[in-house]
Every structure is written in C-alpha cells, then in structure tokens.
Amino acid sequence: MREQKKATAVAAPERELRPPSYWPFVAPALIVVLAVIVFPWVFTIWMSFNEWKVGSPTTFVGLTNYLRLPNDPRFVEAVWHTLVYTALSVLLPLLLGTFAAVVFHQRFPMRGFLRGIFIMPMMATPVAIALVWTMMFHPQLGVLNYLLSLAGIPPQLWVFHPATVIPSLVLVETWQWTPLVMLIVLGGLAAIPIEPYESARIDGANFWQMFRYITLPLITPFLFIAAMIRMIDAVKSFDIIFAITQGGPGSASETINLYLYSVAFIYYDLGYGSAIAVVFFVLIVALAAALLHLRQRTHWAEIGAGA
Known part of the structure; x- marks a missing residue:
C-alpha cells in the first residue's frame, strides 16, 4: 500500500x-x-490611421482623421443628436415600462391576454414599424394629426420639421421598447416578498409610500439592467431612423451611426469612417461604464444603509 x-x-x-x-x-x-x-476591430483601428478612399491608394496619416473630428460640424451635431436621442429613448421607456409593470403586476381579469397585446410591438421588425409610423406621421393623411384634430390641437409636422423630428423618432422607440422594460421590471416585482407590504399596511402606509420606500428600492437593480440594455440599443439605433427620415430633414436627425454610414458607404471615405467607428465604440463603452459605476455606487450605498 x-x-x-x-x-x-x-x-x-x-x-x-x-x-x-x-x-x-x-x-x-x-x-x-x-x-x-x-x-x-484591429483592421478598423489600422484603417483609422490611414487616408483610404475607394479607388485610391492607402496613405498613412496618423492621427489626422481623429483630429479632424472636433472640427467637423456635422460630426459634432451628430454626437449631440445621438446623446439627446439616447437619453430620451432610455428615460421614457423606463418610466412608462415601470408604470406598466406595476399595473400588470396587479390581479385583474384578462391580465395575461392584455400582457400579450402589450408586448406585441417588441416582436415586430424595425422596418415594418418604420413604414407604419411613416404613414401615421404624414401631415395631411396621418392618423396622428387626425387624433389631434379631434382634441382641437392643430396638426404637427412630426418627422418633417427639424424641431420635432427627434421627439417623434423617440415616440416610435418608446412604443416599441417599453414592453421590454416592463418584462424586466415584472421579473423584479415577482421576486419581492410580500412580508414588507404586509408590515407597511399594518403601519398605515398608502400605495405611493409602499412604492416609494419598498418597491422602488428593491427593483432598482432591474431598472439599471433595463437602462443599460436600452442605452446600448438606442445609442446604436440605425434601422428605424434611416427608414423614416434617413437623417433628415437636412441633418436634423442624423446620429453618429447614420453619419458613419454616409461617410463610409456614400462618400467612400473609409479611413475617416473608421475613425468615426472607433470613437463611436469608445462612446458606447464610456456610457456603459458610467451606468455600471452608478450601479456599483448604488449597490454599496444600499449595503451601507442596510448595515
């Protein structure tokens, strides 16, 4: 042995x-x-250091493409449009999705059927959604202006005016992706035990107080998950915007994604387009890191409060 x-x-x-x-x-x-x-990605980064247009030889230019970006008014405008569009496309679905989740968490007749109806926009293809909403946005024939006329509100130009094009596109984004936020928050609501609510009712708390001090803190991690998913999806949104406005009128709805498409595949400036793609990727990573940092700080604050 x-x-x-x-x-x-x-x-x-x-x-x-x-x-x-x-x-x-x-x-x-x-x-x-x-x-x-x-x-x-390695090839894209290499191309961003070169001047490369289709049909011409490649020339190494170093950081010239990156230094050109801050002086490009169209790129700066596209960054601003992207940030505004992303902020609204995250905030509105979060608010409406949380409200819908609280409503559908209650017990009432035909709740399952109405849930299924509510999540149907999320299942539709973006191009089909864009075509339907384009008809709805029509100034003369669109159903939205008809509904406004019933309420005595004058007709709007919607996506045909620079001042209203981004809010109109955010309306489409909100309609499509509020159900996703609702499903995520519903998962958080289902995980909350009933004991805190029973104690709160005994103490005389009303519905708003229970939501403010019990429900909202406990579903905050799920809201951060939903916000991160929506942020990453909204900041790189392309199909709906391109199908409805193609960045117009003028460049009023042109985001970084659309400007990158124009530079690379319409003007065939692949070197400059690669630099935009690299900066765009860095922007997405920065926004995601900011949300993760905020989530981590909130997590430690919750632990400290619980201790």
Missing part, C-alpha cells in the same frame, strides 16, 4: 504537466472569435 501511495504521489506531478486535452474543442471557437470580432 505504501509503495502504491508513493507511486501515486510521484505520478501526480507528471499528470499536472500534461498539456490540456480541451484545446481541440476550444480552438475552433477561438478561431471564430479572432476572425469575426478581433480581426475586424
């Missing part, structure tokens, strides 16, 4: 030095990741 234990102890280090046997299974996935994700 002692000799077997010694032989096992001697063989154990040899077994640890063997090459891992899982590499044949990991290698194909690693190759795909390198080919599909890593290489395109």
